[in-house]
Amino acid sequence: MDICRSKKLRTLFSFDNLEEQKVFIQKKWNTLTWRIICECFIFNPHFLSAMGFVKKQTKDYQNAKIIYKRIFNVMSNQLTRENHVLTFLFFNRYIKGTLLPLYLRAESFDVLKEAISEVPIHICTNDIGKVCKLLPDASCDYISMSNVADHVSPKIFANYIQEAARILRRGGVLCWKYWSSNHTLPSEISEEFVHNLKAEKEIALSEVFFSSHVLEKT
Numbered sequence: 326m327d328i329c330r331s332k333k334l335r336t337l338f339s340f341d342n343l344e345e346q347k348v349f350i351q352k353k354w355n356t357l358t359w360r361i362i363c364e365c366f367i368f369n370p371h372f373l374s375a376m377g378f379v380k381k382q383t384k385d386y387q388n389a390k391i392i393y394k395r396i397f398n399v400m401s402n403q404l405t406r407e408n409h410v411l412t413f414l415f416f417n418r419y420i421k422g423t424l425l426p427l428y429l430r431a432e433s434f435d436v437l438k439e440a441i442s443e444v445p446i447h448i449c450t451n452d453i454g455k456v457c458k459l460l461p462d463a464s465c466d467y468i469s470m471s472n473v474a475d476h477v478s479p480k481i482f483a484n485y486i487q488e489a490a491r492i493l494r495r496g497g498v499l500c501w502k503y504w505s506s507n508h509t510l511p512s513e514i515s516e517e518f519v520h521n522l523k524a525e526k527e528i529a530l531s532e533v534f535f536s537s538h539v540l541e542k543t
């Protein structure tokens with residue numbers, strides 16, 4: 326994308342005014358030709374597998390569509406040059422602003438704490454499996470992993486989930502949603518959980534994630 330549209334890309338990252346950026350995106354970026362190119366090549370499983378980017382039997386090619394949608398959404402709602410992920414993605418460096426997204430900047434912490442005032446926040450930087458191992462049985466109400474362990478093997482993921490299941494209280498919720506994998510509930514503990522189909526459907530409708538599981542411990 327960078328190679329074929331470098332001039333447009335520079336323009337896209339030059340805006341100081343969101344309304345002007347939106348007009349540019351509608352008229353010059355998301356053009357019919359560009360959409361046809363995306364459908365024929367970037368989102369096309371046959372083309373991607375012929376080029377060796379993905380295996381035909383996997384659903385990986387859908388990731389291109391999901392990622393594109395997310396990027397397009399950001400471009401339509403935020404000044405592109407102020408989005409650190411996009412500037413890093415396209416230029417391999419940060420152009421403007423701080424290096425961290427809003428929710429990770431110290432000045433945002435008070436606002437975040439206020440929004441979830443009843444929940445004590447404990448920041449822990451450790452492997453999720455190790456963290457779970459330190460906690461007693463039935464000591465958690467809710468465990469959520471959002472794009473946290475997509476790239477680990479099914480075996481390692483199953484270990485994480487088994488530990489998470491152990492520390493979860495009856496009636497507690499275990500949830501994971503991923504962009505690029507479809508980790509399933511290990512069969513050994515499948516009878517301990519029921520799917521919250523309504524929540525899973527809502528997440529699926531958002532089309533942001535590849536797969537999602539929302540499970541209640543019985």
Ligand SMILES: C[S@@+](CC[C@H](N)C(=O)[O-])C[C@H]1O[C@@H](n2cnc3c(N)ncnc32)[C@H](O)[C@@H]1O
Pocket residue numbers: 451452453454470471472473474
């Ligand atoms: C793609 S980010 C997702 C962040 C956030 N959950 C979200 O949805 O925006 C992946 C995060 O998972 C963390 N992570 C990856 N493997 C982990 C593991 N085994 N234990 C704990 N954290 C892990 C990484 O450090 C990183 O912060």
